[in-house]
Amino acid sequence: MRTPAQHTGDSGEKMAAKFLEKKGFRIVAQNYRYRRAEVDLIALKENLIVFVEVKTRRSSAFGHPEDFVDEHKAEHILNAADNYVHEHNWQGDIRFDVISILTHPLLDIKHIEDAFY
Numbered sequence: 001m002r003t004p005a006q007h008t009g010d011s012g013e014k015m016a017a018k019f020l021e022k023k024g025f026r027i028v029a030q031n032y033r034y035r036r037a038e039v040d041l042i043a044l045k046e047n048l049i050v051f052v053e054v055k056t057r058r059s060s061a062f063g064h065p066e067d068f069v070d071e072h073k074a075e076h077i078l079n080a081a082d083n084y085v086h087e088h089n090w091q092g093d094i095r096f097d098v099i100s101i102l103t104h105p106l107l108d109i110k111h112i113e114d115a116f117y
Contacts, residue, residue: 008056008057008058008103009054009056011056011103012054012055012056012099012101012103013030013031013040013041013054013056015056015101015107015109016040016041016052016054016099016101016109017030017041019099019109019111020041020043020050020052020099023045023111024045025043025044025045025050026043026044026045027041027042027043028042028043028044028049029041029042029084030042032080032084033080034079034080034083034084035079035080036076037076037077037079037080038076038080039051039052039053039077039080039081039084040052040053040054041054041099042084047092047093048092048093048094048095049085049090049092049093049094049095050094050095050096050097051077051080051081051084051094051095051096051097052096052097052098052099053069053073053074053077053096053097053098053099053115054098054099054101055068055069055098055099055100055101056101056102056103057101057102057103058102058103058104059102059103059104059105060102064100064102065100065101065102066098066100066110066112066115069098069115069116074096074115074116077096077116078096078116078117081094081096095113095114095117096114096115096116096117097111097112097113097114097115098111098112098115098116099111099112100112
């Protein structure tokens with residue numbers, strides 16, 4: 001059984017994927033796992049692959065969603081991305097983004113490019 005937080009996260013990932021597709025990206029993987037790490041979305045546009053962490057919150061009462069991507073989380077994403085790049089023999093550019101989504105009181109989607117590296 002999924003928790004309300006998991007449903008919020010799933011919904012946010014779907015919104016983020018649609019948001020990126022509208023910006024011309026093609027989603028090539030969702031919830032890519034490597035060991036203990038997970039990358040929410042992997043998106044491709046021309047010669048650029050973007051590893052995206054999606055953070056969704058119902059409100060900013062405890063901080064903005066992007067504030068919850070700490071150094072530890074970034075390190076896990078970097079490790080998973082490194083594996084993906086080698087697994088797929090990727091030779092193009094790489095970027096690490098965060099998509100921050102607040103659902104209340106109004107929907108607010110913020111795309112932070114080059115959030116970490």
